Amino acid sequence: MAHEVNPLDELQAYCNDFKSLNEAAASIGVTKQYLSDVLRNKRDLSDRLLKHLRLRRIVVKETK
Numbered sequence: 001m002a003h004e005v006n007p008l009d010e011l012q013a014y015c016n017d018f019k020s021l022n023e024a025a026a027s028i029g030v031t032k033q034y035l036s037d038v039l040r041n042k043r044d045l046s047d048r049l050l051k052h053l054r055l056r057r058i059v060v061k062e063t064k
Contacts, residue, residue: 007045010053011038028052 015035018024025035028049037043050057 005055007050007053007055008039008041010055011035011045011049014053015039 015021015024018027021035022032025032028035029052030046030049034043034046035049038045038049045055047057
């Protein structure tokens with residue numbers, strides 16, 4: 001069953017399980033700089049990162 005979550009909260013919780021951001025980035029297969037930028041909301045989460053966190057991107061059309 002799926003439910004709505006904040007992907008940045010999920011990513012931060014994942015990173016908290018590691019001793020360093022370097023270790024977290026290496027476990028995902030991304031650079032420390034990219035991971036840091038995502039956590040500071042300077043870059044979007046990549047499909048690779050979403051998949052690693054077992055998340056998926058949903059697009060919702062707003063109605064007026």
